[in-house]
Amino acid sequence: MSLTEEDVRRVATLARLELSVEETQKFRGQLSSIIDYIGQLNELDTNDVEPTSHALDLKNAFREDVCERKFDKESWKSNAPQTGHGHFRVPRVIEE
């Protein structure tokens, strides 16, 4: 299966990546071969196999509904690239 350049641009947009024309062509080839490689699995008959939802055979990892403050009220700021008016500050996301 061969991806189109349009496919690559779409994936890049969803991943918030900006690709040059050269990169788009380069990744088109690489992504296509990855998909072909994974595609070999389609040769197997999986009709009687339960779909896997998790790699671990674990079930029911819970916590009880208990509220606990583990971090200081101000600690959210420590990794924020930008803050303002007591909030995280980001580029404006909707226009007027």
Added chain:
Amino acid sequence: MDYTAVIGLEVHTQLSTESKIFCSCSAGFGAEVNANTCPVCLGMPGMLPVLNKEVVSRGIKLGLAVGSSIARTSIFARKNYFYPDLPKGYQISQYELPICEGGGLEITLSDGSRKRIALTRIHMEEDAGKLIHGQNLGHPDSSYVDLNRTGVPLLEIVSEPELRSSEEAKLYLEKLKTILEYLGVSDCNMEEGSLRCDANVSVMPKGSDTFGTRAEVKNMNSFRYLQKAIDYEIERQIALIEEGGVVVQESRLYNPDRNVTISMRSKEEAHDYRYFPDPDLVTLEVSDEWVEDVRNSLPELPDAKRTRFMERYSLPLYDADVLTKSRDVADYFEEALKTGGAPKTISNWIMGDILRIINERSLTPAQCPITPVMLGELVSLIENKTISGKIAKTVMEEMEKSGKNPKAIVEEKGLVQITDSSAIETEVDKIIDCNPGQVAAYKGGKEQLIGWFVGQVMKATRGKANPGVVNELLKEKLDKA
């Protein structure tokens, strides 16, 4: 051409748990900005979400209450989208294998008929944060993010497209809210956003069975806006089709100030959520015991309560409906009944004065200055003819003001009804003697003047005369006069 509207609702309700769905931060409302956050809900690298068991119990609870089938195996998925209200870049939700499938609830239409609205599914997910844009808080080129709400547990309840008008949509949401409140899974405070609703709306020619293209209307945070937004959207689509246009599938935002819906197309570029099972969360298995434990904890639900009120207390459907809309009001009613008053009389007072008082003052029934016992005593005073219904109104006002019990008020103010007919007779004679003109007119055929005479007697006795006795005596005396 005539059109039929087709509406399905997606309702999000915040659960009133102590902690968030995947971390131990408080799920409460109104904390300092970003104070209720930790690496898990901030989406820091290496964090590991762990499911709050109580959220699952509440999902099961709602599912059982609306007759859904509870999935014995259920999984969480990542819904990927890029927006600053969601620091991980994805929302943990359920896609395949949600906790509940199917079920439905019944609404009562204005003509009294019932309609069952089927549910598609109910699933668990985390809420996103809150954004404030530009000058509303600070710099015009910035948005500001408060992540306290990120990770607060939500149940999303999806209906089948079986609603046919904005009125039905409103009734459905009201019923769902009632059930959620009865169950105590959510406080359903619409102003604080704990009950939110999106509507999928389409129109089709009347009689057709092929649905038109739907638009999703978002941002309706009150019952009034829900109805107005849906009505606007139905009109918009019909006008568009009549002009030869086509409806496009898109999200539209309701603007309550202008009462219009606005396309969000420019903002949502290529919805592609790329759902996949979240590797951070293991499979959820719900045992039969767990389901049975939750089933045993279910309270009496609104429909069952309404039927019981009609059968046990001989209340009309309307009364039973109003009283059972809120569990607190229903409890108030049954508490008042314990004093021995007649159910229908107590119901009348609740539907009238008590609901007015608590709505005007935004109180819960439990906070009402007139306690159920006080109301019950008031009704008993009317029933044993100590006071008239009219005087009872005065006593009610006084109870509201002073919080004193009705017997004390009646004694203090000397409001005991005069049922002694000789005392009333004196007043009746006086009125007849002093008003020969009216008496002549009455005898000449103006029989409606009887009301005026009754009024005069009531005035003279400061409302304390028993109106039945007054009427009887007046008629008798006027005929002889």
